[in-house]
Amino acid sequence: MGPDPLPEKTTSDRKKTARYDIDEKGNPILNMSGLDLDKRMLDAEPLCDVDWRPTSVKDCSKRDKARAAYVQQAGKKAPPNEECTRCKNGLGPFSSCKVLIVDGEVFFGGSCGGCSFADAMRCSNRNRQFILAEWIKDELRLQKSNNPRLLSTNPQSDQSPTSKQKREISDSPNNGPDTNESPQDQKKAKTDSDLKPNIHSYDKWFRSPLKDPDVFRSSYDLTIPRMAYHALEDIVVQATDDRKKLEAWIAKKTFERPGSCNEDENYNPFDEEN
Structure with missing residues (x-):
């Protein structure tokens, strides 16, 4: 049995x-x-x-x-x-x-x-x-x-018009030639700058919460640090997903002939609703 x-x-x-x-x-x-x-x-x-x-x-x-x-x-x-x-x-x-x-x-x-x-x-x-x-x-x-x-608002709105104007002016390219450089040097410098992407221009999309004073100044009240911790998980997932979509889109566009696709300039291929 x-x-x-x-x-x-x-x-x-x-x-x-x-x-x-x-x-x-x-x-x-x-x-x-x-x-x-x-x-x-x-x-x-x-x-x-x-x-x-x-x-x-x-x-x-x-x-x-x-x-x-x-x-x-x-x-x-x-x-x-x-x-x-x-x-x-x-x-x-x-x-x-x-x-x-x-x-x-x-x-x-x-x-x-x-x-x-x-x-x-x-x-x-x-x-x-x-x-x-x-x-x-x-x-x-x-x-x-x-x-x-x-009290949180859009980060761009936190800047005063004066400081924003100063930043835009300082970030803009020189309008006139540098008299200390030859035309060949100026042309080479322009070419080199065109080849290097301005990485800092993408900071507005992905901001680290570790640079936020509300995070690192929290001694006993851990509400904001905890919030930042959980937000980072969302950011990692979103960034990974965006990178895959962008990689696939770049690969697709690499083999397209100019003029073969007549898309509206306002069309966003990454929009989830499309």
């Missing part, structure tokens, strides 16, 4: 063995004794069950997906007509657009639970400079938060 078959695992058993899972109601189970981020998220009490769409796959086995689903339980719902673009268009796994704010800390950099769950890097609740939507700022004000993102 063979050994008795192993008993089938119950839901309670699975909760003990799985690090991240969902319960009978479809709500995520975060690891209470796990990472610090989970503990800080759980400081916000769940207010409701996760509002999964009927067609959604309820998969919270991965850490980030479980956290994103918890945003739907404990987060702040966007006011009518102020949802992010994806949620407004009925995309994503959840029926509502919510953002989690705990003690002045905005989780997922301000992205909603739906965009974070779907790994969508461009939630319209924040822009490329991680400037928050106004309704999120309003919630921070209600919490009497001193989060510096309340």
Whole structure:
């Protein structure tokens, strides 16, 4: 007579063995004794069950997906007509657009639970400079938060007209010839400069948060350093994806004959909507 078959695992058993899972109601189970981020998220009490769409796959086995689903339980719902673009268009796994704010800390950099769950890097609740939507700022004000993102604006607008004008003038090429150089030297210098890309001109697209005084001046309040840490993960993913797209586009254009493609000059081949 063979050994008795192993008993089938119950839901309670699975909760003990799985690090991240969902319960009978479809709500995520975060690891209470796990990472610090989970503990800080759980400081916000769940207010409701996760509002999964009927067609959604309820998969919270991965850490980030479980956290994103918890945003739907404990987060702040966007006011009518102020949802992010994806949620407004009925995309994503959840029926509502919510953002989690705990003690002045905005989780997922301000992205909603739906965009974070779907790994969508461009939630319209924040822009490329991680400037928050106004309704999120309003919630921070209600919490009497001193989060510096309340004051964040477009980096280009922080420059005064005078300083911006000085920078543009100093960065511009010389308008007249240098009398100390021969015409041949001037021509060679111009050719060399044309061959070297101005790497610094791309700094406006990718800015390191480690150069931000709000990050390195934080002695005890680690809200901003934590925010920068999670933002870097998004930046790495986005930069890697952009590099692959640009590499494929350059390879394609290399073998195209001039005039073979009559595209509108305003057409963006990298636009996700195209």
